[in-house]
Amino acid sequence: MSETTSRVSVNVKNVEDLKSRMKSVTAADPDQYHNSFSLERYLRAFKTVDAAFQAILKTNEWRKEYQVQSLTxxxxxxxxxxxxxxxxxxxxxxxxxxxxxxxxxxxxxxxxxxxxxxxxxxxxxxxxxxxxxxxxxxxxxxxxxxxxxxxxxxxxxxxxxxxxxxxxxxxxxxxxxxxxxxxxxxxxxxxxxxxxxxxxxxxxxxxxxxxxxxxxxxxxxxxxxxxx
Incomplete structure (x- = not known):
């Protein structure tokens, strides 16, 4: 990313596909971490819907195992x-x-x-x-x-x-x-x-x-x- 505040755009269809996949995750865990901005970040970083979705699942599991919410x-x-x-x-x-x-x-x-x-x-x-x-x-x-x-x-x-x-x-x-x-x-x-x-x-x-x-x-x- 440059020193400016502008975001690198992501494919809208990919965002919608990832949101659709996340519905099952949200249903199982209503307190899960990711909002639409987070999904876009994962897409920018991991490039494809499949890779981004798998990375999100790993992050969710890591957050539970690492007890991130206890770090206050x-x-x-x-x-x-x-x-x-x-x-x-x-x-x-x-x-x-x-x-x-x-x-x-x-x-x-x-x-x-x-x-x-x-x-x-x-x-x-x-x-x-x-x-x-x-x-x-x-x-x-x-x-x-x-x-x-x-x-x-x-x-x-x-x-x-x-x-x-x-x-x-x-x-x-x-x-x-x-x-x-x-x-x-x-x-x-x-x-x-x-x-x-x-x-x-x-x-x-x-x-x-x-x-x-x-x-x-x-x-x-x-x-x-x-x-x-």
Missing amino acids: VNNPIIKKYLEGNKARILHHRDVNGRPIIYIPVKNHNVNDRDIEELTKFVVYCLEEACKRCFEEVIDNLCIVFDLKGFRITCMDYQMIKNLIWLSNKHYPERLGVCLVLNAPTVFHTCWPVIRRWLDENTSRKIKFVDDSNSLATYLVPDALPENM
Whole structure:
């Protein structure tokens, strides 16, 4: 997706076909997750009705098994990671109206984390940010990795893999733009490894931002917190 808010259109017949298939899913589970905007995202990501429908079924099963609805601010794991300033959903939006997930990478240490807990916290952040989308206008997110204070112990390849997997399989087409701020020289030795895990569409959404003028292209000046 480009940096604008416009959506890539999907075939109307495919949307109607997918809605028809979803009737049986909705009848069996009235609280199931997907609305018409979600169906269109799955079609854009998985291309065919068959592939999109199968992907939706897998997401529904994953959400139940992973107990996504239990990942709230009252969950002890979520509370711990919020108190540790691992990430925040910001009050501000980006210049295109996207909700912002802000991640101060300096607060992360690969040697002092539980990957299962951290992945649950990432799911919580994705869920909360998605809830703040005005889907009629824009249904994707801005994720900001702030690398100020980055050390090599902050680099967590497994967590990056988990985030990519979640984005591809269960939050398709939710990423609008990913900003990488204040990247030090040492991070540029890590980036080629990460880059190989990304498809071309996702890779185009990664933007390295090194100065305030460039940042203003994406965010209002006072959007980022100063106390994390």
